[in-house]
Amino acid sequence: MPATPAWPPKSAPRLFVEQKLEAETQVMIDGQQAHYLSKVMRVREGDIVILCDNITGEWAARVGDAGKRSVRLEIAEHLRPRESVPDLWLCPALLKKDRFDLVLEKATELGAARIQPVITRRCVADKLNLDRARTITTEAAEQCARTALPELASPIKLEALLRDWPTDRALFFADEQGSESMDEAFAENKGAAAILIGPEGGFDDEERAAIRAHPLARPLSLGPRILRGETAAITALSVWMARNGDW
Known part of the structure; x- marks a missing residue:
């Protein structure tokens, strides 16, 4: 037959x-x-x-x-039906266009619920074409057969992000001075969470101190090597999805 x-x-x-x-x-x-x-x-x-x-x-x-x-x-x-999306935000600092395009694409593929671009002092870019960014996330969702799109927010300065941070969401941030491993920290977190990733040059000392002073922030180590911003975002998302997401 x-x-x-x-x-x-x-x-x-x-x-x-x-x-x-x-x-x-x-x-x-x-x-x-x-x-x-x-x-x-x-x-x-x-x-x-x-x-x-x-x-x-x-x-x-x-x-x-x-x-x-x-x-x-x-x-x-x-x-x-529309897929159930793990409650994870990615808050990446703006990078050079091609590298941030990669972050948008891979964050969509990996299942981020919301992408909140962040402007820090060492960012090489301070603007984002939201229409173009939405096209990138939409095409990525189509290619990997997602039934949900990540919410895409307008870029916000780090100071405003920290000031208005919701009281019920853990804020993990990649820090080369961090000592806690991602795997251990993510395993302990069972609620709403977000991952903050710095720009090419990392956070400056004042920014790092401000983040560390936030009551919901947890500085994490991404391992023994210094990673590019796009690599750090993809790595952290992958580990979180393996621990707490829909993997």
Whole structure:
């Protein structure tokens, strides 16, 4: 007997859409997403596209009409609900554009619930194009089959971050002067948490003292080597997810 085709097809393209998805409704795709479907993926009438709305989860949709500038999709089946996201924030200091792009991409893949960029004194950048950053996180979520997007906040200065820090969230921060290991510290934490990562040149002495003085802050060692900002973010996220996340 011939093998039963996989449902949905593994080759089906994936897209996040802003419209809340429901059974037996239609979705009109235009702009860059329409170009991607019609010109890159070359979808035709009857083909399947996987849609996510960051609210209700993942749906299979059938192409009703594929034009040059728009694609009409008909919702066919609800495949799975929006995933449960571990309550972890990543608070990375802004880095050079290509390196911060990597942080955004990998934080999304690893399952961060919120990304809060931070501006410190040694940051080489003090601005972030949020539209571009959201495109990076959305494409990363599509590529790794997530059904949820991380919340992406506007950059904030370190002083404001510490001043307004919520009283119910642990604040772990990577510190080359830290002595407590990530593995041990994360194992003890069972509630809401965040990881603060410094810039290329690290925190200066005054910033480090301010962080250490915060009642919820815990300085952690990332091991015997000095890591780049993007490497430190990816490493810390990976260890936390292995200990307390959905791994």
